[in-house]
Amino acid sequence: MSKPRIRLGLIGYGRHGQGAVFPAIREARGIDLAAVADLSPDHLVKVPGPRVSTYLDYRRMIAHERLDAVYVATPVETHAGVVLAALGAGLHVITEKPMAASVAACRRMIAAATRARRLLVVDFELRYTPGVRQIRTWIAEGRLGRLGAIHIDHFWDGHKTTGPLAERRRRFCDSSGCLDCGIHRLDLPRYFNGGGSWRDIRATGSWFGEAVRYPTHIAIQARLDTGVLVTVNASFAFTAAIPQRLPGSNYEALAILGDRGVIVLHQAPNGSGQLQLVSESLSRVVPFERHGHSSVITRMLNDFAGAVRQGRPLPPEAATGEDGLQAQLITDEANRLAVETGDTFALKARKKKPSNAQR
Ligand SMILES: NC(=O)c1ccc[n+]([C@@H]2O[C@H](COP(=O)([O-])OP(=O)(O)OC[C@H]3O[C@@H](n4cnc5c(N)ncnc54)[C@H](O)[C@@H]3O)[C@@H](O)[C@H]2O)c1
Known part of the structure; x- marks a missing residue:
């Protein structure tokens, strides 16, 4: 039987929860935001009332609120525990990306959703931007023929190495490096390809001298099981150490090659972009616009x-x-693989500095 509206709980009311997810829920059709849970009382006092209850403990929220679903916007290392508790209570779940801190945790979450017969959705919101959807449509219409190669660059101008977001940047770099954000781009080739599994993964990275666990700049090569060759370069290092920003905050490139056509992203110096399809059956140029998190969520x-x-x-x-x-x-x-290979840039930088004993 169809329900008129669903009752949703938001878990995690930090930067993304406040700035993107909360306003997105308010704009969504058929959803009542019943409650917000966060460990921080300072964050909870910012929840605009009056009809939204607040909880310090998300388990209490799940037990008391008769929810249909939750949206999880806590830090990645907590996703699995929170999602498993919600699925265990019979709730549908949307979780923020990255889905979890390990592949094993992702598998546990999928198994729990299957057991509970509940939806488990991951916020790879780029899929919802019109330009990205257009690319998938052209590919699904067969404009490119057989897909051969997908190339994506995403150099992000987001967090600086100093300033208010530096600590957050360090946290991201220790959990998934520049792929914390780059994971959106790693999802795209499978979306364009209509699914598939990864194989033949190769990668090397650079840390640009930062003492963090994973590279702040990475170059990845892999294949999908359909044979498509994928190359993705992602960066957090880009302009991180300099005060200037790039208009639009990103350097982006995208090229998709098939045996009957190609799609290319052209980025203008002001940060706007255009997608160009050149194929045997159709040639088009359309705008490739950025969208705020909230509207696509x-x-x-x-x-x-x-x-x-x-x-x-x-x-x-x-x-x-x-x-x-x-x-x-x-x-x-x-x-x-990037950690295994190491960083010759850092080694060279260290070699340049003679120790006191050598002077
Ligand atoms: N889709 C996107 O493009 C996008 C953008 C930014 C962030 N994110 C994702 O959103 C998530 C949150 O990121 P953020 O930047 O808002 O982090 P944040 O640290 O600013 O906020 C996290 C919030 O979760 C709360 N929290 C932590 N553990 C909790 C628990 N057990 N129960 C309840 N609350 C808990 C914290 O108190 C904090 O308020 C991350 O997974 C991040 O990757 C996604």
């Missing part, structure tokens, strides 16, 4: 609410647990 929530309320199937834009797992798999393996 609202689109994902609308589909999620439709699936929970009316049992409608989720579209390919709503990333599943398997999508989250595959993204985690390539992230972990790329970071592992």
